[in-house]
Amino acid sequence: MPARASLWNTLTDPLVHQNPVTLQILGICSALAVTTSVATALTMSAALTAVLVMSAGLISLIRNHIPGSIRLIVQIVIVASLVIVIDQILQAYLFEISQKLSVFVSLITTNCLVLGRTESFSRHNPPGRSMVDALGNGLGYSVVLVVIGSVRELFGAGSLLGVQVFQTVDQGGWYTPLNLMLLAPSAFFLLGGLVWAIRTLLPAQAETIDLLSPDKPEDLS
Amino acid sequence: MADMNPITAWRKLLALPNESRTKTLVMAFLVSAICALGVSGATVILRPIQAANRAAEQQARLEGLIAGIPGMSELMAAEGGSLSTVVVDLTEGRAATDVTPATLSAALEDNANWTGLSEGQDLAGLGQRPNYAQIYFLRGADGEISLALLPISGAGYVAPIDAILALRADMNTIAGLAVLAQAETPGLGGRIEEPAWLSQWRGKEIADASGAVRFAVAKGRASSEFEVDGITGATRTSSAVTRIMRFWLGPDGYGPLIDAIQRGEF
Numbered sequence: 042m043p044a045r046a047s048l049w050n051t052l053t054d055p056l057v058h059q060n061p062v063t064l065q066i067l068g069i070c071s072a073l074a075v076t077t078s079v080a081t082a083l084t085m086s087a088a089l090t091a092v093l094v095m096s097a098g099l100i101s102l103i104r105n106h107i108p109g110s111i112r113l114i115v116q117i118v119i120v121a122s123l124v125i126v127i128d129q130i131l132q133a134y135l136f137e138i139s140q141k142l143s144v145f146v147s148l149i150t151t152n153c154l155v156l157g158r159t160e161s162f163s164r165h166n167p168p169g170r171s172m173v174d175a176l177g178n179g180l181g182y183s184v185v186l187v188v189i190g191s192v193r194e195l196f197g198a199g200s201l202l203g204v205q206v207f208q209t210v211d212q213g214g215w216y217t218p219l220n221l222m223l224l225a226p227s228a229f230f231l232l233g234g235l236v237w238a239i240r241t242l243l244p245a246q247a248e249t250i251d252l253l254s255p256d257k258p259e260d261l262s
Numbered sequence: 263m264a265d266m267n268p269i270t271a272w273r274k275l276l277a278l279p280n281e282s283r284t285k286t287l288v289m290a291f292l293v294s295a296i297c298a299l300g301v302s303g304a305t306v307i308l309r310p311i312q313a314a315n316r317a318a319e320q321q322a323r324l325e326g327l328i329a330g331i332p333g334m335s336e337l338m339a340a341e342g343g344s345l346s347t348v349v350v351d352l353t354e355g356r357a358a359t360d361v362t363p364a365t366l367s368a369a370l371e372d373n374a375n376w377t378g379l380s381e382g383q384d385l386a387g388l389g390q391r392p393n394y395a396q397i398y399f400l401r402g403a404d405g406e407i408s409l410a411l412l413p414i415s416g417a418g419y420v421a422p423i424d425a426i427l428a429l430r431a432d433m434n435t436i437a438g439l440a441v442l443a444q445a446e447t448p449g450l451g452g453r454i455e456e457p458a459w460l461s462q463w464r465g466k467e468i469a470d471a472s473g474a475v476r477f478a479v480a481k482g483r484a485s486s487e488f489e490v491d492g493i494t495g496a497t498r499t500s501s502a503v504t505r506i507m508r509f510w511l512g513p514d515g516y517g518p519l520i521d522a523i524q525r526g527e528f
Contacts, residue, residue: 118294
């Protein structure tokens with residue numbers, strides 16, 4: 042992390058160039074689980090971004106006074122509490138969507154993305170900067186979720202955000218929904234395809250050969 | 263502890279090195295205390311809204327169930343649009359004498375009002391069953407029961423499934439099913455709450471002439487009046503629904519109550 046990067050870069054870098062999901066492959070469990078429709082993907086993204094920004098702010102605020110020996114526990118307690126609060130708010134005000142997200146909101150606690158940002162960035166940076174970085178990472182995660190969610194909902198159910206785009210056979214139209222799209226493996230395939238596409242367009246993101254399997258490196262060069 | 267001034271004590275604490283044992287303990291305590299306050303606060307403040315949400319959803323599903331049964335909306339309108347609520351004693355198969363809808367939730371907090379289920383009995387994966395259940399009757403102009411709404415629940419493939427089963431006056435013909443809560447796989451098992459699937463329950467029968475419960479979710483297409491179509495790709499959810507239905511219609515569920523209603527005791 043360059044020490045003097047501008048705030049704008051801190052915000053926009055995680056969108057594509059340092060995307061937490063496609064480059065660092067963090068937080069993919071939830072990316073698989075909640076992307077069956079755009080609405081759930083959006084809610085999950087908003088919940089994760091909110092938790093990320095608030096936990097980054099709080100941890101950055103007390104960063105000089107977190108004892109080293111218990112720093113991970115302190116961070117997890119703060120993140121977990123924020124997650125429970127967000128989950129309660131969703132259950133109160135977005136009841137239907139919170140039913141669909143079921144446990145995945147609670148599982149934000151264990152999302153490597155959150156702890157990764159608080160541990161590597163918020164502990165060393167002032168609150169304002171930490172929150173901008175957290176917002177950028179949250180948005181980076183959201184972009185990936187919304188892209189995968191759109192593809193899965195469009196091809197799995199023929200709709201986008203609940204609005205029917207393709208008339209399915211059940212409704213008397215022509216489109217046979219691709220059930221695979223509603224199952225978790227399809228999210229893996231899509232995520233893999235997305236990572237491949239980004240790394241083809243931006244070769245700098247590809248891991249260097251010495252990070253790959255040492256079996257037959259010459260085949261890959 | 264010479265200085266009792268809280269502000270200076272706070273400053274001293276902050277000035278301690280982060281590795282000091284006192285600061286570690288105090289920080290751990292403070293973070294936990296503040297987080298506990300936040301979590302408890304959010305839960306307590308938001309609980310009424312959440313309870314209202316759940317109640318509204320259940321009410322909407324119940325109304326949807328009745329509205330979906332031909333002729334029922336008219337009957338409801340004629341009756342003044344209300345269902346009579348009865349708490350029944352499941353073991354005895356009669357109206358409970360000492361428990362009313364208002365005291366039901368308090369009664370169910372007492373473990374004495376629950377019956378443990380052995381592995382062979384526990385088709386629905388409940389572990390234990392309440393002795394009392396709140397059911398609803400819709401009566402015709404002559405006071406005869408025209409519809410009974412029975413809440414059922416049990417373990418689904420992913421999470422518990424809660425539903426309400428509507429039975430016609432003969433207590434053997436299904437008038438409809440409303441799923442109140444489920445978290446099955448979206449697009450597969452989750453389709454149990456789709457109207458298209460639920461609509462085929464109407465008119466199915468529960469038990470054959472000998473009284474044995476025959477109802478089942480078929481593997482594939484339904485082939486008799488006791489079956490509804492299975493859901494492709496959701497075998498586990500389909501069989502969970504079958505087991506929940508078999509349990510609640512059987513001797514450990516509403517069986518005694520259904521017999522009593524058929525004998526005309528209500």
